[in-house]
Amino acid sequence: MSITQNLTQLKASLKKEVTLVAVSKTKPIADLQEAYNAGQRVFGENKIQEMTTKWEALPKDIEWHMIGHVQRNKVKYMASYVSLIHGVDSLKLLKEIDKQAKKHQRRINCLMQIHIAEEETKFGLDASELINLVQTDEFKELDHIQVVGVMGMATFTKDDSQIRKEFKALKSIFDSLQKLLPQVTFISMGMSGDYKIAIEEGSNMVRIGSSIFGSRNY
Ligand SMILES: *Cc1c(COP(=O)(O)O)cnc(C)c1O
Numbered sequence: 001m002s003i004t005q006n007l008t009q010l011k012a013s014l015k016k017e018v019t020l021v022a023v024s025k026t027k028p029i030a031d032l033q034e035a036y037n038a039g040q041r042v043f044g045e046n047k048i049q050e051m052t053t054k055w056e057a058l059p060k061d062i063e064w065h066m067i068g069h070v071q072r073n074k075v076k077y078m079a080s081y082v083s084l085i086h087g088v089d090s091l092k093l094l095k096e097i098d099k100q101a102k103k104h105q106r107r108i109n110c111l112m113q114i115h116i117a118e119e120e121t122k123f124g125l126d127a128s129e130l131i132n133l134v135q136t137d138e139f140k141e142l143d144h145i146q147v148v149g150v151m152g153m154a155t156f157t158k159d160d161s162q163i164r165k166e167f168k169a170l171k172s173i174f175d176s177l178q179k180l181l182p183q184v185t186f187i188s189m190g191m192s193g194d195y196k197i198a199i200e201e202g203s204n205m206v207r208i209g210s211s212i213f214g215s216r217n218y
Contacts, residue, residue: 001160003031004038008214009038012103018199019186021065023209025050026216029057032088035212038061044207048074055081067151067207068157071122072096080104086151086188086207091133094145101144109148111188114173116156116166124152127173134180149186149205150174154194156188163194167201
C-alpha cells in the first residue's frame with residue numbers, strides 16, 4: 001500500500017484526541033511530502049541534523065518532534081523551530097534546552113522520557129527521579145521550557161501482557177506528574193507494533209513509522 005493509503009487507514013482508526021506523530025526517520029523528503037499532501041502535519045525524527053535538513057526543505061506549517069536521544073551540544077540546531085522534544089531525561093538537558101530557547105525568545109515544549117522497559121539500553125528516568133526533578137528550585141526557575149507530558153518505550157517483545165504492564169506503569173506516572181504540573185497533557189506511548197495496546201492504556205500521542213512509510217533498512 002502507498003503512504004497515502006497507510007495514513008488514511010491509520011487516521012480513520014484513531015480517535016481524534018490521539019495525536020499521530022508520523023515517524024519519518026531515514027525516509028526521503030519525497031515520502032514526507034506525500035504524507036504532507038495527504039494531510040499529515042506532525043512528523044517525528046530521531047537525528048537533529050536530518051530533521052533540520054527536512055525542516056528546511058518542507059512547508060513551514062509542519063510540527064517537528066524530536067523523538068530520539070538528544071545530545072546537549074546539538075540542541076542549538078533545532079531550538080528555533082522544534083515543536084516538541086520527546087526524549088528529555090535530565091535536568092542538565094532541560095537547562096540547555098531552556099538556554100537555547102531563550103536565545104530565540106521562545107518556550108520549547110518537552111516530554112520527560114521514563115524508563116519503563118526491561119531492557120537496560122533504553123534511556124529515561126524512573127518515577128521517583130522524575131518527581132524529585134520537577135520539585136527542585138532549579139527546575140522551577142526554567143521559564144523557556146515547558147514540560148507538557150511523558151514519553152516511554154515498552155520492551156521489544158511479543159509478550160503483550162508485558163507491554164501492557166509497562167504502559168500501565170507509564171500512565172500511572174503520568175497521572176502523578178499531572179497532579180504536580182497542571183500543564184501536563186501528553187502521554188507519548190505506542191509505536192507501529194504496540195500502539196493499539198498503548199491507546200487502550202491511555203496514550204494520547206502515538207509515534208508511528210513503519211506502518212506508514214514501510215520498513216527501514218537498518
Ligand atoms: C523509530 C521510532 C518509532 C517508530 O517506530 P515504528 O516501529 O517504525 O513505528 C517510535 N518511537 C521512537 C522513539 C523511535 O525511535
